[in-house]
Amino acid sequence: MSLTHDVAPVSALRDHRIPADGLYEGTRILNRLPDGVRERPYERFELVPQGRVIGAEIRGLDLSRPLSIAVREELNRAFLEWKVLFFRGQHLTSDAQRQFARNWGELETNPLLAQGDADDVVRFDKSAGAVPTYENVWHTDVTFRERPALGAVLQLREVPPVGGDTMWADMAAAYDNLPVGVRERIDGASAVHDFLPGFARFYPPEQLAPFQEQFPPVQHPVVRRHPETGRRMLFVNTSFTTRIIGLERPESDHLLRLLFQQAHVPEFQVRFRWQAGDIAFWDNRATQHYAVNDYAPYPRVAERVAIAGDRPFA
Secondary structure: OOOOOOOOOOOOOOOOOOOOOOOOOOOOOOOOOOOOOOOOOOOOOEEEEOOOOOOEEEEOOOOOOOOOHHHHHHHHHHHHHHOEEEEOOOOOOHHHHHHHHHHHOOEEOOOOOOEOOOOOOEEEEEOOOOOOOOOOOOEOOOOOOOOOOOEEEEEEEEOOOOOOOEEEEEHHHHHHOOOHHHHHHHOOOEEEEOOHHHHOOOOOHHHHHHHOOOOOOEEEEOEEEOOOOOOEEEOOOOOOEEEEOOOOHHHHHHHHHHHHHHHHOHHHEEEEOOOOOOEEEEEOOOEEEEEOOOOOOOOEEEEEEEEOOOOOOO
């Protein structure tokens, strides 16, 4: 006598597809250093990581004093490896802030932004009632220039009691995690960058029109190679990138939306809570950043100097 058991049939699952080309859960590739570069200790200051692939606090340095060659070289290594460095409680004068930045090159001016104590100091004064500008958007600074800034040094002069953080995203990690098919589409591609999308939201046409000749649209590689580390990095951003060369507008818009999303992945980010006198020094070639506007009605006052950069290449 044999016993038989009824076996329940395997039910087919209903259609459960989600729209393609989005951000999905799963393991991320989180390589902070380029291939072949090994970890080395820092000997001239203390470095405290703030994120897995991006962001470190530097302790034990007074930035108001000149940097020795050895300290500058080790700081540059930290800058390249961590992409954004934080220095607490420096309280630098504008001149000292400029002198520190000059260790990495000549400073650039930006006639589109409010000026501080000198023409190469930008002042962001978000006092009570000020119109919110240049916040709540992921972007890389001045990619509308033929030679976008190498980096920037930002100091908070006045900090709200709550809110007002800044976030940075590692665009090398963003590139590493793109699907192979997407990387194949964008490697070697170029995109147009224009200052108008980033500023037309805040200024009337008559105020921007005089700058159109000074800042015509420029083309940069969609995937930029870092001039010092050699890493490939995604180099498009919401504020200034308007289209990918050679694609019809709908296809370009669709692909750019996908690429813009990559900065939103938390594993690629670091978030910094400011105190008055703090300094952030970031690699503008390798990152995007986002100033969080969640502090109204409190004031927030910052000053930034930017270091002139080179022409991006693939």
